[in-house]
Amino acid sequence: MLKRVEDRPTPPCVYNWRVWALASIASFASCMIGYDSAFIGGTIALTSFKNDFGGPLSANTQANIVSAYQAGAFVGAFAGYPLGYFWGRKWGLMATAVIFTIASIIMTITSPSTGLTPIYVGRAIAGLAIGAASNLTPIYIAEISPSPMRGQAVGVYELGWQIGGVVGFWINYGVAETVKISTEQWRIPFAVQLIPGGLFAIGCFFLIESPRWLISRGRVEEAKRNLSVIRQLDTDEPYFVDEFSLMQSSYAEDVRAAGGDDFWAPFRSTFGSRELVKRLLFGSSLFFWQNATGINAVNYYSPTVFKSLGITGTNTGLLTTGVFGIIKTVGSLIYILFLVETVGRRNLLMIGGLGGALSMYYIGGYIAIAKPQLKTSGSLDGAGISALVFFYIWTVFYSPTYNPTPWVINAEMFPQHARTIAQTSGSASNWLYNFAISRATPYMFRDMGYGVYLFFASLMILSVIYIFFLLPETKGVPIESMNDLFSIRPVRHAHSQVMSELQARERISDGMAPRGVGATVDTLEKRTSHSGGSVTPDKDSQNEHGNTKLYTSPA
Structure with missing residues (x-):
């Protein structure tokens, strides 16, 4: 449950x-x-x-x-x-x-x-x-x-x-x-x-x-306080720092992609x-x-x-x-x-x-x-x-x-x-x-x-x-990684590949990267740099990472 x-x-x-x-x-x-x-x-x-x-x-x-x-x-x-x-x-x-x-x-x-x-x-x-x-x-x-x-x-x-x-x-x-x-x-x-x-x-x-939303209005400190309350984490906790940094960088990328942060920018982008x-x-x-x-x-x-x-x-x-x-x-x-x-x-x-x-x-x-x-x-x-x-x-x-x-x-x-x-x-x-x-x-x-x-x-x-x-599977995929998910064909392989790449990136950040993971992360970062083109994973990448075991958390 x-x-x-x-x-x-x-x-x-x-x-x-x-x-x-x-x-x-x-x-x-x-x-x-x-x-x-x-x-x-x-x-x-x-x-x-x-x-x-x-x-x-x-x-x-x-x-x-x-x-x-x-x-x-x-x-x-x-x-x-x-x-x-x-x-x-x-x-x-x-x-x-x-x-x-x-x-x-x-x-x-x-x-x-x-x-x-x-x-x-x-x-x-x-x-x-x-x-x-x-x-x-x-x-x-x-x-x-x-x-x-x-x-x-x-x-x-x-x-x-x-x-x-x-x-x-x-x-x-x-x-x-x-x-x-x-x-x-x-x-x-x-x-x-x-x-x-x-x-x-x-x-x-x-x-x-x-x-x-507060980040999008420039109210960064208030956003940090609110996220701390919602997550029940101190602002210097590694998980909090990682998530808040991702929110900020994602917003900065969104502003760049939209050509601004005015009312009509989302329509243009x-x-x-x-x-x-x-x-x-x-x-x-x-x-x-x-x-x-x-x-x-x-x-x-x-x-x-x-x-x-x-x-x-x-x-x-x-x-x-x-x-x-x-x-x-x-x-x-x-x-x-x-x-x-x-x-x-x-x-x-x-x-x-x-x-x-x-x-x-x-x-x-x-x-x-x-x-x-x-x-x-x-x-x-x-x-x-x-x-x-x-x-x-x-x-x-x-x-x-x-x-x-x-x-x-x-x-x-x-x-x-x-x-x-x-x-x-x-x-x-x-x-x-x-x-x-x-x-x-x-x-x-x-x-x-x-x-x-x-x-x-x-x-x-x-x-x-x-x-x-x-439809690709979206469960557990961070909002910031949805562009990657929707860029992969065929869609039935998209979820397993994105999740294994995210976990590979996490292992690298912890100094635990297994041999061969660097190329996988490079692939992910290249896809992240645009809003989602038609990127088809190669057969070897699917075989290597398609069945990686995911972290599972009970309630």
């Missing part, structure tokens, strides 16, 4: 409670995201909501309510860059918490007399805050985390998302069971948004500003590098494949999904949805504790794609043959139960794989000078694909029937092929 691959021997105190605490506080942002993504589909399906706003909602009205949030988030993802640049990670996140809380109040005061307008407006404003927070939070967590536990710490962001989602899924079942059909019944889920928003605003006061543009497109594509699993069709329209399986009755559908949320949360916890730094990012995505595809094919086949939508009994037969089981199996494959991994990879695979632009691109891509799914899903279920499941299953098969040929 919590084992890690290290690029060098690391003092145990570096993996301390403060890193987890800061990641958890920042991840209240994802609690907001998770709750808002989960509760809306069930709330607009409540009888009380339908009664107050003119009966069953049309597919277009449902799509408008849901997608206003994604449209705002798409714009907000771009707003996250100037917030993070000028205000820093801490106060930028504080701004998103305040905006989200205001939006929650607007939605909560909606009534039959106001119509749906406050919900549309509030959802769009909440989306602005969510988009910016989804940009800043993974960056902040990645920047404060030691590289061997970076995936686990960023995974806390996804865990927060799922905890918020569980509350969002279950709140509708709770009010449906315990509150009489009235305006208050559907208003309660909207009002609950104030809780994660308020807690996040309070928590932001306790965040410690990112040392990497990122879009002026063909390799970084390719990496931007690749990061965006990971969120396409995440949405290609069908997850947001389920998140936003879960009652519709379960109805297609033959599950009838509002409360029954909401109960089934709540179980779905619990499975997702458990999967995220397993990801953090056991998988992300051992199985790694690349293997998890391929496993998730293959297992999820087989499950979706089964569900689509069941609906095509059994036609559960035509049944009127209200209960599932044996075949229907098996389809529900396979839906939950699909959730088991998805939640510890495609759910968190695109966020982790996007937060770690860019050099410092490109990271804010990259995270902006990744967040905006996520919300763009969310928007497309939220708009299309009601019509897909109306017009495609079982074909919806076959469609998503086929996309998941394609994702496995895509990941195998294009």
Whole structure:
């Protein structure tokens, strides 16, 4: 549990409670995201909501309510860059918490007399805050985390998302069971948004500003103090000196590569590098494949999904949805504790794609043959139960794989000078694909029937092929060495070679270099001097270093 691959021997105190605490506080942002993504589909399906706003909602009205949030988030993802640049990670996140809380109040005061307008407006404003927070939070967590536990710490962001989602899924079942059909019944889920928003605003006061951001602002001594607090190391400890020196030299190199450190410098350097543009497109594509699993069709329209399986009755559908949320949360916890730094990012995505595809094919086949939508009994037969089981199996494959991994990879695979632009691109891509799914899903279920499941299953098969040929493993690789990782072909050898070269460099610095290592380190240093060209390791280098044993650290 919590084992890690290290690029060098690391003092145990570096993996301390403060890193987890800061990641958890920042991840209240994802609690907001998770709750808002989960509760809306069930709330607009409540009888009380339908009664107050003119009966069953049309597919277009449902799509408008849901997608206003994604449209705002798409714009907000771009707003996250100037917030993070000028205000820093801490106060930028504080701004998103305040905006989200205001939006929650607007939605909560909606009534039959106001119509749906406050919900549309509030959802769009909440989306602005969510988009910016989804940009800043993974960056902040990645920047404060030691590289061997970076995936686990960023995974806390996804865990927060799922905890918020569980509350969002279950709140509708709770009010449906315990509150009489009235305006208050559907208003309660909207009002609950104030809780994660308020807690996040309070928590932001306790965040410690990112040392990497402080270095970029010229506040070097403050950066040193903050890193010392986060690592729980004195500033003269060898590990601390090495890490802080690497941060400073990396930033100096970034400024040189960007031609300055002004507001537009990251744009010039990122879009002026063909390799970084390719990496931007690749990061965006990971969120396409995440949405290609069908997850947001389920998140936003879960009652519709379960109805297609033959599950009838509002409360029954909401109960089934709540179980779905619990499975997702458990999967995220397993990801953090056991998988992300051992199985790694690349293997998890391929496993998730293959297992999820087989499950979706089964569900689509069941609906095509059994036609559960035509049944009127209200209960599932044996075949229907098996389809529900396979839906939950699909959730088991998805939640510890495609759910968190695109966020982790996007937060770690860019050099410092490109990271804010990259995270902006990744967040905006996520919300763009969310928007497309939220708009299309009601019509897909109306017009495609079982074909919806076959469609998503086929996309998941394609994702496995895509990941195998294009994604190198990033676990344990320092952020400052990502250019080296992405320069090696074929990608399946990249991780082992970069890690063995880093360890060779560490042995040289300790005076323990074995014969022949000097050439390996020279190769690494040559690659480090540029932003990532197409460098293919020779066959002898792969054979010599590809299977070097890595340092392993338990929790």
